[in-house]
Amino acid sequence: MSELVLPGEQIHAQHVNLKLGPGLLQLSNVGQDGFIISTRAGELKHSANNSKWWIESNSRRYIPASQESVVGVVIARSGENWRVDIGSAHAANLDGLAFEGATKRNRPNLKVGSVLYARVSLAHKDMEPELECFDAQTRKAEGFGELKGGFLVRCSLKMSRLLLDPTHFLLPLLGSRFPLEAATGLNGRVWVNAKDTRHIIAISRCIEAVDPDGGGLDESGVKKLLGTMDI
């Protein structure tokens, strides 16, 4: 059950332990209980027991939020820090020591143009976002860091959320045909790698075809598309 909402509409959500997800904001009025408005256009969704509410929308422009994993491209070096483009309005800052086991003498060797998988550690709307290349609790790499080789595919934000969903069909379907590696960023970028060039091209074309922006192909459509490719 979902209704379409526009930005600025008031949402009637009541619960003892109310949690607001993306797209909802609580405004506080002096002397009254705050009321909740939507900040995006999309479908209003809530969990079964009405405690969690959020808005599902699609766009291509990434707005950084804390603790999200993103794929970034290094664009410049400023002193000890790296400036990384994650597709947001401002370039993000990555400390040169924010890697597992990095010390002043032992730094990772990044170049301008390297692709990274990082976690947004700080994101406020008026500041530049900051990134880290290790997991928050364990302080170990856990897959973050530089991504070598492969190819970068751009997609919409909804597609990257679908790719991160373990129940979505696309990556397991492709993985059953040939071995592949993929790192999905929530900023609409997916890094993919496979042994054969044709396989990487097939993954890229399938991601673009299944993207809701580009047609939203379903499983049988993808199987047909793979049949036409020479892999």
Added chain:
Amino acid sequence: MPRPPSPSIPEKEFLFNALKQSLRLDGRQALEMRTPTLTFGPDLGWVECSLGKTRVIAQVDGKMVKPPPERPLEGLITIHSEISPMASTEYEPGRPSDEEVTMTRMLDKVIRRSDAVDKESLCIQAGQRVWHLRLTIHCLADAGNLLDCACLAGIVAFKHFRRPEVEVVGDEVTIHHPSERAPVPLSMHHTPFCLTFAYFPDTSTPPVLDPTHLEQRLSAGLLSVALNAQRELCVVQKAGGVPLDPDEILRVVDVAVIKAKELDKIVEERLKEDFAGRNIEVQ
């Protein structure tokens, strides 16, 4: 936003590797063009052309003006094209980027200076009144090769446009409304099409036709050839980039001739389909 960053190292290396094996990222052949889709609007002279995800709208309208004294017997054609940030985040409003300057100059050469439209037929009264046709190009989305898309949209818009019928009796000029007398097509000498080839730094990599956005950014040179279906060359433009042998250019022109014939067929079919569906004849 400042200049967009250049493509990342994995994208660059992957593209060059794939092209060495003659594989393109969208599955096309090296010399295969994206099929253009032409959509005509309710007005005559409004056309939207899309090459894959690259989309351009062209619109022609005409009004009567007094001609300049040095050319009293010809009509006027002006082309207005501006790439707004709507096409891509790379373009800034107000400041023409390199691509925009190239596109404006090519559109001028291909459509105006190649005499595609017969300017003398636009004269109504010598020295007094001529038609001033204005072509406006809006770039909606840039997924590579905006230039070819814009040239195609522009020339098809001219072929689609119908001007009101004008009757001159002595000194009196009567413009007939489209509901009284059927509007008249423009008299065109020929239909030029523009085709762009992208060359890459490694000279063993063959050129590709109709580059996508990534291919265009990573190319080391672009060669644009404009010609019509009658094998007549209008423009050959190559601004800097990788040096090419004369044999290579001749080979490219041969490929362009075949593509121009295909494009001509597609355009003629679409125009015929559209006019069959319209009702511009007066009953």
